[in-house]
Amino acid sequence: MVQINLPKNSEVTKGKYYQDKTGSKNLRKVNVYRWDPSTEENPRLDSYEVDMDNCPSKVLDILNKIKNEIDPTLAYRRSCAHGVCGSCAMNMGGKNGLACTTPHAEIDGDIDIYPLPHLKVKRDLIGDLDGLYKQYQSIEPWLKNNSTKEKTEIVQSKEERSKLDGAYECIMCACCSTSCPSYWWNGDKYLGPAVLLQAYRWIIDSRDEEREERLKKVADELKLYRCHTILNCTNACPKGLNPAKAIAELKKMIATANV
Amino acid sequence: MENKNPLSPHIQIYRWHISSLVSISHRITGIINIVAITLICIWVSLLTLGDANYNFINQFLNSIFGKFIVLGLVWSFSFQMLSEVRHLIMDMGYGFELQTTRISGLMVIFGSFLLTILIYLMGKNFI
Numbered sequence: 001m002v003q004i005n006l007p008k009n010s011e012v013t014k015g016k017y018y019q020d021k022t023g024s025k026n027l028r029k030v031n032v033y034r035w036d037p038s039t040e041e042n043p044r045l046d047s048y049e050v051d052m053d054n055c056p057s058k059v060l061d062i063l064n065k066i067k068n069e070i071d072p073t074l075a076y077r078r079s080c081a082h083g084v085c086g087s088c089a090m091n092m093g094g095k096n097g098l099a100c101t102t103p104h105a106e107i108d109g110d111i112d113i114y115p116l117p118h119l120k121v122k123r124d125l126i127g128d129l130d131g132l133y134k135q136y137q138s139i140e141p142w143l144k145n146n147s148t149k150e151k152t153e154i155v156q157s158k159e160e161r162s163k164l165d166g167a168y169e170c171i172m173c174a175c176c177s178t179s180c181p182s183y184w185w186n187g188d189k190y191l192g193p194a195v196l197l198q199a200y201r202w203i204i205d206s207r208d209e210e211r212e213e214r215l216k217k218v219a220d221e222l223k224l225y226r227c228h229t230i231l232n233c234t235n236a237c238p239k240g241l242n243p244a245k246a247i248a249e250l251k252k253m254i255a256t257a258n259v
Numbered sequence: 260m261e262n263k264n265p266l267s268p269h270i271q272i273y274r275w276h277i278s279s280l281v282s283i284s285h286r287i288t289g290i291i292n293i294v295a296i297t298l299i300c301i302w303v304s305l306l307t308l309g310d311a312n313y314n315f316i317n318q319f320l321n322s323i324f325g326k327f328i329v330l331g332l333v334w335s336f337s338f339q340m341l342s343e344v345r346h347l348i349m350d351m352g353y354g355f356e357l358q359t360t361r362i363s364g365l366m367v368i369f370g371s372f373l374l375t376i377l378i379y380l381m382g383k384n385f386i
Contacts (some may be wrong), residue, residue, distance in 0.1 A: 091273070
């Protein structure tokens with residue numbers, strides 16, 4: 001169901017204001033979504049004044065700076081800091097992306113940082129992605145080939161392999177799925193761009209033998225057709241992939257009975 | 260157990276861009292058009308009941324408010340039509356590159372106004 005307003009317990013209140021203590025002239029205000037599961041309070045938006053003279057170029061650097069120098073209670077996921085692991089996916093300046101690859105110079109005015117949209121928050125910037133992982137599991141993202149008992153390799157030509165380009169690079173950071181309004185409001189049934197891109201990746205794999213079953217599975221009304229080409233997904237993808245195009249290709253395969 | 264954790268903000272914070280604007284406008288104009296077509300059908304049916312009805316609606320549509328509504332509907336139809344063409348092309352699997360979607364979205368937005376003016380001018384000449 002389309003639900004524009006947030007539930008009562010999710011409304012964001014005004015939080016604390018952390019004034020700069022370094023005396024720097026080059027300050028930026030950073031507003032960060034905070035929620036502490038140990039209290040009964042609503043989420044709040046804390047503001048930090050951050051000294052930009054001593055801060056590297058990415059949004060993750062700002063968060064590290066806040067955690068190390070201003071407020072150690074801030075919680076967020078991060079790991080590789082090179083746009084490979086997909087841990088630090090969040091909403092910055094109104095757009096999803098990886099904090100480690102998003103330059104803060106690209107965000108005008110105050111830097112607003114929220115968790116990925118429309119997720120149950122576990123704490124601060126950490127959203128609950130269990131639902132998405134379950135859906136990922138439901139498409140059975142592994143090679144299904146009954147002839148694997150043969151001792152020879154399954155040959156794949158260069159052309160067949162090139163079809164996987166733009167699909168296999170996905171790091172499952174969930175930036176795309178959580179940017180999609182259809183997924184916000186139908187996330188229980190609609191698979192969402194991230195999982196559909198992976199479904200597509202296995203459907204077009206020349207070595208996979210269950211193409212037909214896989215297509216039948218995603219053909220169900222809500223699993224696929226809730227995509228209305230809003231294209232938030234493609235806009236959000238930090239790896240420059242195109243889930244919207246993959247979904248369109250899936251629709252086309254089903255429409256033309258090209259199974 | 261029900262998860263009582265808060266829901267992170269979504270539409271409240273997500274930034275709009277051309278494609279999402281065109282997509283939501285496509286839906287809104289779609290609803291407006293269905294209502295408009297229904298009203299036009301009712302209007303046509305009323306003609307069978309005599310010329311008093313015709314005069315009444317004719318007068319309404321020629322008032323300033325009526326003209327505003329007619330122009331609004333012309334825009335709504337223009338937008339829906341162009342946006343539908345964009346969707347058709349996308350359904351064939353073309354035009355999904357980010358730059359292309361921006362350009363085609365802008366074409367729909369500006370084209371709808373252009374088409375409105377064009378239809379308006381055509382209407383004026385025919386009268």
